[in-house]
Amino acid sequence: MRVEFIKMHGLGNDFVVLDARETPLPAAMTPQVAAALADRHTGIGCDQLIVLEPAKDADFTMRIYNHDGGEVEACGNATRAVGMLAGGNARIATSGGLLETRASEGGIAVDMGEPRLDWDTIPLAYAMDTLSLPVGWDGLEHPVAVNVGNPHIVFFVEDNDVVQLDQLGPEIEHDPLFPDRINVNVATIEDRHTLRLRVWERGAGLTRACGTGACATAVAAMRRGLTEREVTVHLPGGPLVIGWGEDNRITMTGPAAESFRGTFDWSEYS
Template sequence: MKFAKMNGLGNQIAVLDARERPITLNASAVEALATAGKGIGFDQLMVLLPPKNPVADVYTEIWNSDGSKVAACGNGSRCVAWYVMREMNCQNLVMETEAGLLGASKVGPNIISIDMGEPILDWERIPMSERMDTMRIELQVGPIGDPILHGPGVVNMGNPHCVFFVQDAELAPVEAVGPMIEYHPLFPDRTNVGFAEIVARDHIRLRVWERGAGLTKACGTGACAALVAAVRRRLCDRVANVEVDGGMLQIEWRKSDNHVIMTGAVALESDGNLNGN
């Protein structure tokens, strides 16, 4: 079975091509594959399957390294788009995921733009366990009178994100606070946790604790969520560069159709056959 090791700005992505030989995975099998040195190693596994929707070119099943299955992965989707476009020798395609249909375009040799669709802002669809204004929810970390973090924005970009705005992303307690918020009772499906610093109206510095993967170098849906959360609070423009540990993504929240467009680089590290098949 063909596979490729790729990265989206340092986010380690494994693409497993199961279109000709569909496979059924479970959490333990995915965890074993995710272990570097024993398996193939990755932050996310993107399994390519025949599309269910006739307008789509490929269906993608998405797994985190801890064996949890998710509906969306922005960096992984860019990698899949590049991989399939190379095979089809085309510049555009439609990818199907559990979160819906995603349109993708190649805008440079290794630059892919993905239409991530409309952000979900309703508390019930995030989902959250309590009714709150998702522009600024009632959640804080630290002493009641002097919290170190408070009032994050919440956005679903195919998966849930909780975005704290901080003065300095480099000093943000990502690894200390990330797991606490990921498993907070407010988020019944767990959540990704972003720590966003507004550098300028067209520049956000972002670090993300990714649900099921921990601190990663890049999170595409997290970058989209950070921009949406910032725009809702009038902290930045609708088009901005989002700087993650692995590099830069350009995110646009279009007024015309309410869709979020993510553009960024991908890299192929190696490809081959899994188990020699």
């Protein structure tokens, strides 16, 4: 059976979207099928595979699989992309909670909900101060931990471009301190309204953009008093605007784009 797909991206963070809202997939998605489709040499190729399904209390459900096939709770860039597919305004159910999108001048704005800041909601293996974890890896020290639908730690450094994130990222991601693994963010504050960010994404590696990473990093900077409550986060793929309102909710605004559409034979990947 041939299955239709849509290739999309948000600031270069790319996705394969399978729309199963009206026509179900031939079989349940598995980590093995997701990884095979995400493979850039023998599959369609993407950072994340997205499956859209019907929902009872939302416009639809979004399931997210990383490049390695592991299912994760949230992806901010993918949320903007599927929000664009839905015409801008949508209520999207995810395993990390309900997300809402709306059209805006900057592209698609996403209400990412409230950050989780307690150690057991990150989660960490044991209790510690999430505003300054007493841990370090090869010069990266005292990170902030934030969960914005998925878990992140954030390091603030003088120049994030010189950090060997391709080497340190996988070591930190799999540290026993993080029972669900962790996304690793390395940021440099430019001024009170601007920061630069690079992200090692759990299950995907170095990425051109990470929406939840931008949200987590902005919240971390705001918690430490380093920035105002709205900032522009510059990632390798481009900028996102992140606001953390007095109502404790995070808003992320940025572009999304459709690249192309096609079909594939399900039996070749299952």
